[in-house]
Amino acid sequence: MTGGDAGDDEYRQDLDALVGRIGSLHPPDLPARFASCFRLGPESYRRVEPVQAGILAAVDGSNAMLFDAGCIAAVLLRAAACGFSAGARTFRAVTPLRLVTLGQEARDASFSGLYRECFGTDPDTGIRDDEPERTAGILRDTLEYWVALRAAERLGQGDLLVLDGALRVTHASHEPVLLRLIRTCAKRGIHLCAVTKRTSVTWGGGLPLVPAALALAKAHGITPPWVLRIGEEGLDVTPYRQWRHGVPCVAALHPRSHLAFRIEVPGPTGDDELGEMVSRLAGWSDDGRVTGYPYPLLDAHRTARIPADAVGQAKNDLISGMARSGLDARSARDLLGDLHDEFARY
Secondary structure, three states, rough: OOOOOOOOOOHHHHHHHHHHHHHHHOOOOOOHHHHHHOOHHHHHHHEEEEEEEOEEEEEEEEEEHHHHHOOOOEEEEEEEEEEEEEEEEEEEEEOOOOOEEEEOHHHHHHHHHHHHHOOOOOOOOOOOOOOOOOOOHHHHHHHHHHHHHHHHHOOOOOOEEEEEOOOOOOHHHHHHHHHHHHHHHHHOOOEEEEOOOOOEEEEEEOOOHHHHHHHHHOOOOOOEEEEEEOOOOOOOOOOHHEEEEEEEEEOOOOOOEEEEEEEEEEOOOOOOHHHHHHHHHHOOOOOOOOOOOOHHHHHHHHHHOOHHHHHHHHHHHHHHHHHHOOHHHHHHHHOOOOHHHHHOOO
């Protein structure tokens, strides 16, 4: 390897390899291969009519790293639920901004404390401290599930609760919580599904699922909105399969949008109920800002989002608090500083 700029041969070779790899994900015979793998035909796609019926409530969460000093880190968390009916928002619920310590779990039990606060019991499984970003995601999920359970209490027979993500957990501690949510919705007659903006689910040895479903629909001349149920047996092995409680589907929700999404519904969901849920998602997917994406999910995302100025304010508050405790600003920055902050100045 030699020094140089982006014109180096090594860079060009890496670029060509990446272009080739991306191209291999959408081979010319993609529709035929997808149809053969899952035994799909035009009749496999269920066309739906957009409707707005009952309440559609969407849940999303956000996390932002406040600082990561190696031995200790801190993350900001927030989650929100937004309910819509008859063309308008009917409720918006958002948690207070939470500031949680990472890296000291064995001593401070920050995750256990948040979990107990949300669900009234200790988690069966703790968290590791050596992966701050993953730990932050687990903490965010904790708040999201709490908000989802509270939202379910506001809904009734025939309403729809939509989660951002999937009907599966990424940490064992949330398994009983998700099962509780599924049972609560079933008992109250609430439809439940999850919509993910970006999916890592693949088939055929690494081919992405959503583009294949779109390509086959196009080949058959099927226009949105539609939903396609996918058989688990054709999918590649995916992580967290032991904690999955959803049936995978792909849905395209607006005729003038190129977007499609993986959605998941609980296992017992029949085709008619699935079609009804997707009809209602489609009924809220005509907003001009992100046409083809359910607006209640966008609203929940915007409500829960932690902007950069909130992170900056939290940093200032932290430094001020440390100063009041007797630690001077220079020492505080030495303890919590990150060279990336210094690099960003140049």
